[in-house]
Amino acid sequence: MLSFIFSLILGAIAGFAASYLMGEKSGMLKNILLGVGGGFVGRLVFGLFGFAATNMIASLIVAVVGACICIFVGRKLFK
Numbered sequence: 001m002l003s004f005i006f007s008l009i010l011g012a013i014a015g016f017a018a019s020y021l022m023g024e025k026s027g028m029l030k031n032i033l034l035g036v037g038g039g040f041v042g043r044l045v046f047g048l049f050g051f052a053a054t055n056m057i058a059s060l061i062v063a064v065v066g067a068c069i070c071i072f073v074g075r076k077l078f079k
Contacts, residue, residue, distance in 0.1 A: 011035030014060055018067030034067045042066025 012028065015035030019026050026034070042062035046052065053059040 007036060007039070008032060010056070010060060010063060011039060014038055014063035014067050017060075017064045018071060021064070022068055022071045024071055034070055035063055038065070038067025038070050039063035040066065041069050045069065 012032045012035055015026075015031030015033070015038065018024075018034060018038060019031055039059070039062065042065045043053070045066065046062050053062045
């Protein structure tokens with residue numbers, strides 16, 4: 001249960017950071033979804049290159065990069 005709450009908090013932070021970096025205006029729910037989804041996408045992309053996040057800071061960076069990828073792809077698909 002604690003890891004689920006931690007994932008939501010980390011996802012919210014990552015989603016907010018990615019939204020800020022990409023200039024996206026969005027609400028808290030969208031930020032959480034972007035951050036959690038971005039964490040999955042980031043782990044997948046970084047895993048393809050042989051990298052793995054082993055601590056909280058690295059996990060946050062991976063989630064932010066993944067969320068930025070999600071925002072970029074979303075912009076291209078729904079423009």
